[in-house]
Every structure is written in structure tokens, then in C-alpha cells.
Amino acid sequence: SYELTQPPSVSVSPGQTARITCSGDALPKKYAHWYQQKSGRAPVVVIYEDRKRPSAIPERFSGSKSGTMATLTISGAQVEDEGDYYCYSTDSSGNHGVFGGGTKVTVL
Amino acid sequence: QVHLVQSGADVKMPGASVRVSCKASHYTFTSYGISWVRQAPGQGLEWMGWISAYNGNTNYAQKFQGRVTMTTDTSTNTAYMELRSLKSDDTAVYYCARGTYDILTGYYELDYWGQGTLVTVSS
Numbered sequence: 001s002y003e004l005t006q007p008p009s010v011s012v013s014p015g016q017t018a019r020i021t022c023s024g025d026a027l028p029k030k031y032a033h034w035y036q037q038k039s040g041r042a043p044v045v046v047i048y049e050d051r052k053r054p055s056a057i058p059e060r061f062s063g064s065k066s067g068t069m070a071t072l073t074i075s076g077a078q079v080e081d082e083g084d085y086y087c088y089s090t091d092s093s094g095n096h097g098v099f100g101g102g103t104k105v106t107v108l
Numbered sequence: 109q110v111h112l113v114q115s116g117a118d119v120k121m122p123g124a125s126v127r128v129s130c131k132a133s134h135y136t137f138t139s140y141g142i143s144w145v146r147q148a149p150g151q152g153l154e155w156m157g158w159i160s161a162y163n164g165n166t167n168y169a170q171k172f173q174g175r176v177t178m179t180t181d182t183s184t185n186t187a188y189m190e191l192r193s194l195k196s197d198d199t200a201v202y203y204c205a206r207g208t209y210d211i212l213t214g215y216y217e218l219d220y221w222g223q224g225t226l227v228t229v230s231s
Contacts, residue, residue, distance in 0.1 A: 001170065033217040035153070042203060042224055043153065048217035086153050090214025095167045097143060097155040097215045 002026065002091035004100035011106040018074040020103045022087030025068055030090040032070035034063060037102075038083040046085075047072055077107045110135050112204055112222035119228045125192040128225045130204030137185040138162045143207045143218055144178060144189045146200040154200075158209055159187060167209070194229045201226050 004024040012018045022032060032050050035043035047053055047063035050070060060075045070089075074081055087100040115129040130142060144156040157168035159178040166178050177190045187204055202225045205218035 030214045031216065042221035045217050045219055048219075088215070088218070094211060094214055096169055097158065099153040099155055102152040
């Protein structure tokens with residue numbers, strides 16, 4: 001079955017840049033969306049349609065995509081950005097949604 | 109403000125079925141679909157399927173085909189997810205989330221989420 005692959009963890013110091021990658025064969029033709037989840041809460045979209053940012057999300061969050069890899073960048077990461085991040089996209093059949101395995105971001 | 113309010117936590121025996129509801133408000137229900145996503149304890153997000161609130165069309169993850177049914181009731185703006193033949197590894201928080209799908213582009217973002225419903229499967 002189709003998979004989106006993310007690194008299990010990323011760790012940065014406050015103010016540094018965190019980059020989280022998501023790779024999948026269908027990504028060249030399908031949107032990538034990114035979610036932040038803090039423990040026990042519902043996920044929140046931080047980037048949609050590869051690079052669009054909802055108005056309530058800080059500008060330090062940005063998205064990009066090249067070929068089979070999408071990237072979420074947190075420029076100048078803050079302690080409050082800690083949490084789990086998931087990419088979400090559509091599989092190669094075009095019929096099914098799929099989440100990446102998630103990346104735990106630590107800012108310390 | 110868009111709201112998705114889910115039914116409360118439930119405990120089921122193995123082999124039973126569970127139905128989770130998701131009541132939508134403050135938007136035109138039939139203009140969007142609903143995806144169902146689950147998260148087992150300590151695990152990642154898992155997409156279960158999607159239903160169009162416009163015409164009831166569904167796409168189910170292959171893993172749940174034959175065991176899940178998603179429906180909507182447009183008179184009450186409510187979506188339902190029924191999962192049958194429950195096993196212990198179906199213990200999870202189940203979320204509904206608003207989202208759109210089109211056959212050419214695929215799935216758009218899930219922009220609003222319910223609060224989650226904990227389903228525990230235990231004898």
C-alpha cells in the first residue's frame with residue numbers, strides 16, 4: 001500500500017530552523033498538507049496545498065515541494081512549536097487519503 | 109465559526125459494532141465532505157475514509173473495506189461512522205474532519221476537526 005515517509009524526530013534549539021520532510025511517489029501530482037498535533041488534541045492544519053498558510057498560523061511556518069518530497073520548514077522555531085507533525089496527501093490511485101507516520105519536533 | 113461535535117466515549121466488547129456521530133454547524137453541510145481519521149494510543153493518524161455530504165459517495169481505506177460504513181443525514185447535518193467486528197486494536201480516538209475531494213486533484217486539506225471520540229474495545 002502507498003506510504004508517505006517522514007523522519008521520526010527532529011530536534012532544534014530555539015531560533016533555529018526545523019525542516020521536516022515527507023516523501024511519496026504521488027506527491028508530484030498531489031497536494032501535501034501539514035498538521036501540527038499537541039498531546040491529546042485534535043490536529044491543526046499549518047500548511048495546505050503544498051505551500052499555503054492559514055491566516056492564524058505564524059509566518060515562520062512555510063511549505064515547499066519538489067518532485068516526490070514535500071518539506072515543512074519552521075524558521076526560528078519556538079518552544080511552543082513542539083509537537084507531532086504529520087503530512088497528509090492522496091495516494092497514487094487518487095482515491096484514498098494517507099498520512100505520513102509523523103515527526104516529533106523538539107525545541108530545546 | 110465552523111463546529112464539528114462528536115458523540116461521547118464508548119466501550120465495546122470484541123466483535124461488537126460502534127457508531128460515532130459528528131454534528132456539523134455554521135457552514136453549508138452539503139458543500140463539503142467528511143473524512144474519518146483515527147489514532148490509536150501513542151500512534152500516528154490513520155485515514156479511514158471520506159464521504160461526500162452532497163451525494164453520499166464514499167471512499168474507504170482498503171484496510172477497512174467491508175467493515176466500515178460512513179453515512180450522512182442532511183436533515184440534521186450529521187455524519188456517522190460505523191465500524192463492525194471490533195477488535196482490541198480498534199481501540200483509538202476517532203476524529204471526523206471537514207474536507208473536500210475531487211477525482212483529479214485528490215484530497216484537499218482537512219480544515220476543521222471534531223473533538224475526537226475515544227472508543228475502547230475490551231472484554
